[in-house]
Amino acid sequence: MSAATPTPQDAGLPAPPVLPSSRFGDQTTSSAxxxxxxxxxxxxxxxxxxxxxxxxxxxxxxxxxxxxxxxxxxxxxxxxxxxxxxxxxxxxxxxxxxxxxxxxxxxxxxxxxxxxxxxxxxxxxxxxxxxxxxxxxxxxxxxxxCTESVVDVAIVLILSAYRAIPWSFLAARSCSATEFADANQNIAAVTHNPNNTILGIVGLGKIGYRIAQKASTAFEMKIWYHDVVRMEEREKAIGAKWCETLEELLKNSDCIVLATPFSGAVLLSHAQFAQFKRGSRLINIARGKLIDEEALLKALDDGIISAAGLDVHAHEPHVNKELAQRKNVMVLSHTAGASxxxxxxxxxxxxxxxxxxxxxxxxxxxxxxxxxxxxx
Incomplete structure (x- = not known):
């Protein structure tokens, strides 16, 4: 339940005069x-x-x-x-x-x-x-x-992409003995631990940097990143490698995380997915419109992307049905920062x-x- 808006009187505080140094200047009337x-x-x-x-x-x-x-x-x-x-x-x-x-x-x-x-x-x-x-x-x-909340969900999505969590979850939730047995017997052949793999981060701002800290410490992942500005102090603190071009990052990373603002243009479409390391993973906790979802579907079909984790979507609140139905894609409801x-x-x-x-x-x-x- 929303609390009532407190008044200065409720808090026992007087209403002081406008300070001359304020941005808005003097405003003098007969009413306090x-x-x-x-x-x-x-x-x-x-x-x-x-x-x-x-x-x-x-x-x-x-x-x-x-x-x-x-x-x-x-x-x-x-x-x-x-x-x-x-x-x-x-x-x-x-x-x-x-x-x-x-x-x-x-x-x-x-x-x-x-x-x-x-x-x-x-x-x-x-x-x-x-x-x-x-x-x-x-x-x-x-x-x-919301940095910590977003970063924690990013870590969940990274793990879900490496360990095929959506497949296992959906199989168990189906209550089908056949689907359960299929996941139980076959997931090990396609899942991996993230340790010592390369995590490529697009955007090493506060959220990207914190993802790097947690992933490198908890899972011993190697951090590479691409940003419009090189951040040498952050590089040294986490032992990260800067990629001058997005292409360099995509070609070498085992998992890509988007942690960059949406500037009005799609960042990943067919041309960029062709540059990805085959079998890599894609995580998006930034903005859905950064990804051409049809191009992502093709990349998944072609095996270029082996798994994806998407907190955000191009046409929210509508989620791409083809992506949502895939057992190698974890989809959330833009709730990474919700706590x-x-x-x-x-x-x-x-x-x-x-x-x-x-x-x-x-x-x-x-x-x-x-x-x-x-x-x-």
Whole structure:
């Protein structure tokens, strides 16, 4: 059950005046509450970080949109329903996003006072962060809050691909003696231990690096990686090998893990699958649209890919039926980052971004600073 939104009075905290050093400047009115800049809270009530929310409420007036469809949300922005809010806060990934993709159509309707959007979740392919930056808005994600949860699921998928866990699970779950016996007697001929094999990671960010740490320590896997930037300190820490090209990584790895953001283009299609080491495995805990699923099916049919583990899918919430029915493919429901610990962190990190940046300091997890243009 969602907790009621606490007020400053509930927490026994006074409402302080606006600080001159804040990002939003002085706003003087006759009402004490009206002097506080406004933050638009998208979606459900917070559930865990009530003390921090109370602190946010002492410094800002919180307006709520709750769950609102795109057309209704657009109308509300046009009518300035929430006034000149200075920031937006979305504490959950499954609520507060009913208005759909944040593109120019929505972003252009935001008030000029809006400086920051702090949202739950790691991925941000649904947000045009470049356009936000061009409108003077910093977008902050919450990837660090779900790192451990995502990485743990990545490890599960790696093991499932090496050890044919989907085949064994489905055979046992069928309650068929024939299918059970088939798995029991034949799985050993096609499964392997991951020890001393090469794990190729595409994207050695926080999640990719943590996958490398756990895989190299627990399973003694050799780490190779490809990224747009070489990360020599991380290389040395885990004994990783950098591949300057994606092709080099694909040709040499026994298992590939995608841990890179979706930039708007498919990363793996027919040409790339032709470069894979034959019999290798593919894990995706990043974004489904990174993979051409028809090309993956062909690679599985041709034996180029021996097994796959997919937490994400190209056309969510719809899962490719041909992939889902294969006993050498583990499919999940985009739940790698779903844990209580992740959600607690999403809530907290969003508020920390707002308090830090709007208080005159810096945002904790901005993703579009390189595009940001300050308004004159």
């Amino acid at each position: 509450s009206a002097t506080k800049p406004t933050i638009l809270h998208l979606g459900d009530d917070i559930r865990w970080n009530h003390e921090l929310y109370a602190e946010l409420s002492t410094k800002f007036r919180i307006e709520r949109s709750y769950s609102m469809g795109r057309e209704e949300f657009k109308t509300a922005l046009k009518e300035r329903k929430w006034g000149d809010f200075v920031g937006m806060y979305r504490p959950f990934w499954n609520t507060g996003g009913e208005m759909g993709n944040w593109d120019l159509e929505l972003i252009s309707l935001l008030p000029e006072s809006c400086k920051i959007y702090a949202s739950a979740g790691a991925g941000f392919d649904w947000v045009d962060t470049k356009t936000m930056a061009e409108h003077g808005i910093i977008y902050c994600n919450s990837a660090s809050a 209580v610990e992740s959600h607690v962190g999403f809530e907290r990190l969003g508020m920390e971004n707002l308090l830090g940046f709007l208080g005159g300091g810096e945002a904790v997890t901005p993703v579009n600073l390189h595009w940001l243009k300050k308004r004159e």
